[in-house]
Amino acid sequence: MNKRFLIVLFLLAGANIASYAQTVYFNGLGRALVTAERFNGNLLTPNPAGGRPDLDTASAKRGTGGYTIFDLGINAQPNEGLRASVILRVKNEFGGFYGDGSQLSFRQMRLDGVISKIVKYEIGDIDLGLTPYTVYNFDEVYHDYEADVFAIRRSVVHYENFNFGNKWRVQGAQASGTLKFGKGIEKIELRTFASRTRRTNFLSSPDRVLYGGRVSLVQSKFIQIGGTMVKFVDVMNTASSSLANYNNGVTTGDYKIGYINDKIDVALTGEIGFSKYSYDTNSVNVTKDDYFYDLGISGKYLPLSLKVFASYRNVGPDFSSPSAQTRRIYDAGLNPAIFKDFDNNSQIRQPGLFDRFTDESMRNLSISPLLMAYLPHYNSITPYGIATPNRKGITAGISYGDNEKFLKADVIFDLLNEAVPVGANNNTRKFTGIKGGALFNLHKLINFEKTIALSFGIRNEDTELGGNNVLDLKSTLIDAGLTWEVYKGLDILGGYKLINARGKAIAPQFNAYGQIIDYTNITTSLYDYNDLDIKEGVMAFGMRYRFGKNSYFTAQGHFADFVNNKNGSNNYNIRQLFLNYTMIF
Amino acid sequence: MEKSTIFKSIKTLSLVIVAIGFMAVKCKRPESVGPSYKIAPEGFTVSSYTVGNPTVNFSVPANNKDTFYAAFSHEVSWSIILTGRQSGAVKTITGTSQTIDGSNPAWLWDGSHDGLYFFIKNEVVDAKITFLGSNLEYTDSVTVTGTKVFKDIVVTDFETTAGFISYNDAPGGDNPSSAATITDGATMADGEIFKKSVQGIKSFYWYSNDGGPRPNFFGGGGARSVTTFRAQFPNDPDSLYLNVYIYGKGDPNSRLNFGAREDDNDTDVDVGPPLVNYNATTHAPKSDDEFQVQITLDHVGWKLFSFKYSDLTPSASKDNGGNGNGVKEPKRITDITFGLISSPKGNFVEAIVDFPVITFGGPFDPRK
Numbered sequence: 001m002n003k004r005f006l007i008v009l010f011l012l013a014g015a016n017i018a019s020y021a022q023t024v025y026f027n028g029l030g031r032a033l034v035t036a037e038r039f040n041g042n043l044l045t046p047n048p049a050g051g052r053p054d055l056d057t058a059s060a061k062r063g064t065g066g067y068t069i070f071d072l073g074i075n076a077q078p079n080e081g082l083r084a085s086v087i088l089r090v091k092n093e094f095g096g097f098y099g100d101g102s103q104l105s106f107r108q109m110r111l112d113g114v115i116s117k118i119v120k121y122e123i124g125d126i127d128l129g130l131t132p133y134t135v136y137n138f139d140e141v142y143h144d145y146e147a148d149v150f151a152i153r154r155s156v157v158h159y160e161n162f163n164f165g166n167k168w169r170v171q172g173a174q175a176s177g178t179l180k181f182g183k184g185i186e187k188i189e190l191r192t193f194a195s196r197t198r199r200t201n202f203l204s205s206p207d208r209v210l211y212g213g214r215v216s217l218v219q220s221k222f223i224q225i226g227g228t229m230v231k232f233v234d235v236m237n238t239a240s241s242s243l244a245n246y247n248n249g250v251t252t253g254d255y256k257i258g259y260i261n262d263k264i265d266v267a268l269t270g271e272i273g274f275s276k277y278s279y280d281t282n283s284v285n286v287t288k289d290d291y292f293y294d295l296g297i298s299g300k301y302l303p304l305s306l307k308v309f310a311s312y313r314n315v316g317p318d319f320s321s322p323s324a325q326t327r328r329i330y331d332a333g334l335n336p337a338i339f340k341d342f343d344n345n346s347q348i349r350q351p352g353l354f355d356r357f358t359d360e361s362m363r364n365l366s367i368s369p370l371l372m373a374y375l376p377h378y379n380s381i382t383p384y385g386i387a388t389p390n391r392k393g394i395t396a397g398i399s400y401g402d403n404e405k406f407l408k409a410d411v412i413f414d415l416l417n418e419a420v421p422v423g424a425n426n427n428t429r430k431f432t433g434i435k436g437g438a439l440f441n442l443h444k445l446i447n448f449e450k451t452i453a454l455s456f457g458i459r460n461e462d463t464e465l466g467g468n469n470v471l472d473l474k475s476t477l478i479d480a481g482l483t484w485e486v487y488k489g490l491d492i493l494g495g496y497k498l499i500n501a502r503g504k505a506i507a508p509q510f511n512a513y514g515q516i517i518d519y520t521n522i523t524t525s526l527y528d529y530n531d532l533d534i535k536e537g538v539m540a541f542g543m544r545y546r547f548g549k550n551s552y553f554t555a556q557g558h559f560a561d562f563v564n565n566k567n568g569s570n571n572y573n574i575r576q577l578f579l580n581y582t583m584i585f
Numbered sequence: 586m587e588k589s590t591i592f593k594s595i596k597t598l599s600l601v602i603v604a605i606g607f608m609a610v611k612c613k614r615p616e617s618v619g620p621s622y623k624i625a626p627e628g629f630t631v632s633s634y635t636v637g638n639p640t641v642n643f644s645v646p647a648n649n650k651d652t653f654y655a656a657f658s659h660e661v662s663w664s665i666i667l668t669g670r671q672s673g674a675v676k677t678i679t680g681t682s683q684t685i686d687g688s689n690p691a692w693l694w695d696g697s698h699d700g701l702y703f704f705i706k707n708e709v710v711d712a713k714i715t716f717l718g719s720n721l722e723y724t725d726s727v728t729v730t731g732t733k734v735f736k737d738i739v740v741t742d743f744e745t746t747a748g749f750i751s752y753n754d755a756p757g758g759d760n761p762s763s764a765a766t767i768t769d770g771a772t773m774a775d776g777e778i779f780k781k782s783v784q785g786i787k788s789f790y791w792y793s794n795d796g797g798p799r800p801n802f803f804g805g806g807g808a809r810s811v812t813t814f815r816a817q818f819p820n821d822p823d824s825l826y827l828n829v830y831i832y833g834k835g836d837p838n839s840r841l842n843f844g845a846r847e848d849d850n851d852t853d854v855d856v857g858p859p860l861v862n863y864n865a866t867t868h869a870p871k872s873d874d875e876f877q878v879q880i881t882l883d884h885v886g887w888k889l890f891s892f893k894y895s896d897l898t899p900s901a902s903k904d905n906g907g908n909g910n911g912v913k914e915p916k917r918i919t920d921i922t923f924g925l926i927s928s929p930k931g932n933f934v935e936a937i938v939d940f941p942v943i944t945f946g947g948p949f950d951p952r953k
Contacts, residue, residue: 203880204890227601241878241896243948253602272606282893283947289612317618390618420614424621469624471718506717508619516619518679519662519717530720 027073028087030583033156034066034094039339041562041572043349043526050569058344065338066094066579071107082113119177126174128193129167130214133252133271133292133324134228137168138385140329141356141378144410145437145457147481147495149540149556152580154357161363163328168367170195170210186218197232197367206239208232208246210323210367224256228273232322232369245280246369250321263302269311270295277320279513286513290316292387305405310396317390317420320514325384326368329356331375332524337361339574342525350524353499353536354560354574370514375522377475377501377532380463381414381431391431392419406444411436422508422516427467435459437479450485463505473503473532489546493556500535502565526562526570533565542578550584622662623681624718632656636712636725637687643696644731650693651727653678655685655714662717667694669729670709673781674702696733697952701830701887703784703940706732732785737949738814740921740941743767744785753793753805766790773834774933783830783887784940792935795927804925804934808846811943812919819945822895822913827921828949832937833884839934842924843890843941844877844897847917849909868906868919874899875906875922876913882936891948 044056070090077083087108093101110124128135162169172195179188191214198208212230232248252273259266274291296311336351337359374383382388393416401408414433421428437457457479465471482494508516522529542556560574637652653665660683667676676698698704713724741749746767768790771779782788793804819825829843846868876897880890894913900906921941927934942949
């Protein structure tokens with residue numbers, strides 16, 4: 001009731017503002033999404049040896065779902081210095097009728113503008129992103145050459161979870177400005193931000209804020225130098241009886257020095273920095289300091305769009321940068337949105353490859369002060385992004401072309417080790433990775449006006465630990481896709497995605513201060529990493545009709561299979577029909 | 586563009602980066618992180634695994650630890666996971682060795698638990714052993730005939746009514762209905778039948794419908810005298826902690842005032858001249874202090890709350906603990922108190938509490 005009152009109040013206020021505004025405009029998104037799915041396989045049959053004696057008669061085996069949403073962005077801009085915007089969301093879950101069960105909510109509120117044509121500011125719901133070692137919302141998995149039929153599903157999940165690029169959606173304020181110079185220095189860019197990521201409960205949990213800034217100096221297109229500082233701290237005295245004080249700071253410097261002309265673009269790049277962490281309670285005071293450096297070189301031959309690059313990085317085991325190391329997806333401890341139960345509703349199905357790009361509820365939207373748990377077969381080399389602690393080694397690659405040419409392709413190698421051993425008297429783990437792919441725009445080769453595009457991507461990871469403790473985990477992720485425009489605006493879509501993994505892995509256990517205190521076997525309801533041998537595949541096909549650049553209707557069939565080669569009684573499959581009409585205006 | 590200007594600018598910022606680099610490499614990096622471990626190798630086998638005492642009474646000082654015995658083909662990192670069949674309490678003991686026996690104090694079980702729930706008297710506890718990097722596991726069991734006695738001052742465990750004074754805002758008074766009772770199976774407002782105390786079998790349950798003819802915020806309360814323990818209390822209010830487990834239903838309107846009363850003119854302890862309303866060991870509401878904290882019960886399930894005595898605030902009511910000398914003096918504490926509050930007034934509110942405990946030097950840690 002209160003919320004509705006607020007909304008009405010806001011609309012009235014908005015109308016009032018609008019009456020004075022020079023410009024009021026609207027944008028938004030409308031989407032209708034429907035799924036119908038079936039759940040089947042050995043997982044629903046008895047397996048007495050596996051502690052599942054009874055036929056599963058209770059768990060859901062069919063389902064339908066979906067919703068209609070309408071996100072209306074209202075923007076009032078009385079002058080260049082001020083714009084007030086709000087996105088109102090009306091959502092009607094599938095099954096609602098004539099508005100029954102509809103929800104009305106604010107999706108976003110923001111004020112922004114430019115002061116004196118110099119300082120840009122944003123207040124409210126803002127998107128933060130700086131460097132990969134300071135503030136960076138890294139991608140959940142490698143999907144550079146994902147088929148369009150899957151990319152559509154992932155885009156819905158990203159939109160619903162504010163995964164816009166590599167930025168974090170937070171509540172706060174940020175301001176930036178550019179000072180331009182006539183000679184000597186081209187410009188200096190300044191940026192500062194502050195955000196409250198946790199609200200105090202006024203009792204034992206104080207406010208927690210993320211704040212910082214960046215200065216970058218662009219001398220010319222040849223030389224750029226920057227400095228970034230980010231703090232993530234508890235604001236003491238905002239809770240009456242706080243028993244802990246968390247404080248984390250990251251300071252980095254970065255540079256790009258290069259040479260560019262009509263044909264070549266060569267550059268030396270790098271970022272160097274350190275973190276200081278403290279967690280002070282009445283009984284303990286934990287401090288951790290560590291550093292990183294990431295030094296690279298790249299060269300590009302512009303006429304051919306051919307680029308080679310290499311970098312060496314060393315990130316310490318105690319380097320702590322929560323706003324760059326927080327994962328955007330939960331790997332553990334979450335229920336999948338569809339078919340969450342098996343064994344007569346007594347066990348939770350571990351979400352799989354299919355859920356990871358279709359389930360809107362698996363995403364983490366807050367910055368975590370602790371490293372989050374992860375399943376290593378999805379990402380073992382950089383589970384916490386490029387700022388993953390305790391990694392050192394070389395990353396090198398080559399890329400060619402772009403989306404507008406017949407061929408776009410790249411390949412990237414990772415040859416990394418742990419910077420220091422985990423567990424005294426143990427060797428360091430060795431990480432070897434190769435990822436890459438190719439996009440073939442066949443229509444450009446044969447000068448055909450309608451799109452015919454094939455894509456192929458692969459990511460292979462090998463994690464090994466030798467010596468007395470033998471661990472070896474291999475995983476391969478494969479993507480293949482087809483987009484064929486058979487009629488103007490009408491695309492046939494096809495895709496296949498596969499991950500298979502085998503080997504052995506364990507996980508460290510952390511205490512409340514981020515220190516490793518023990519190790520544990522990694523087990524889920526469907527497989528474990530003591531003797532892992534699994535395969536997850538998703539095949540999909542469908543059509544998409546594009547009404548315009550940002551509006552489309554798509555109908556797709558998805559066929560997801562999970563196979564545990566060590567325990568076939570846990571195999572299952574999901575078949576899903578997916579309908580989606582999206583309009584962006 | 587003058588070269589000297591360019592070089593001056595670059596030099597300045599380069600120096601900043603060099604300084605950052607210098608500060609970075611000054612950070613000391615450990616040679617390794619985490620304790621050592623051993624993964625079960627190929628061909629790993631378990632020769633034997635048993636619990637030393639199939640029944641154990643942790644409340645008896647002479648016999649308050651249990652030992653585990655095991656032998657393996659290789660040195661390995663192992664975990665013994667103890668799970669109470671009734672309580673759901675969990676305790677994990679870990680080690681890296683080829684045999685397990687009583688030689689290492691860290692491998693003994695003293696009846697403590699790791700998580701929220703306490704082990705219960707006379708319950709059977711499964712003791713499962715697992716190995717890092719292996720699917721092998723074996724289970725034995727042990728019956729707990731007596732639970733651990735904590736070194737901290739347990740105000741009450743609510744297993745009996747002894748010593749706990751409780752009161753509700755009775756029907757016919759301000760509220761149409763209310764209750765204050767020790768329970769092991771209360772039916773809560775949403776129909777949930779409360780089943781599981783965090784410690785022992787019973788907890789204390791208040792509910793109150795403050796929506797009667799004279800809603801007054803108050804929904805009931807309780808107190809337990811701690812005067813017999815006061816000699817142990819420190820003088821420093823920074824060193825004394827009040828702890829309690831509270832079962833919440835995610836209701837922000839339900840609040841619980843938790844705190845302590847003092848007797849500011851107590852002559853049992855020589856800490857100052859007597860004030861008005863002398864009384865030896867009894868709190869006088871109109872002239873003695875009551876310090877408290879108001880806890881919003883917007884959490885779901887059991888949760889441990891711990892507060893430093895110095896962080897508590899004086900009662901807002903002059904007639905009920907807000908008119909003492911205003912100084913937090915642990916040695917003058919007479920009672921630990923509870924008060925169920927409806928905020929805002931007029932709501933149905935409820936709370937379940939268990940195992941209030943006083944600790945010195947830090948919050949309650951059941952592992953100690």
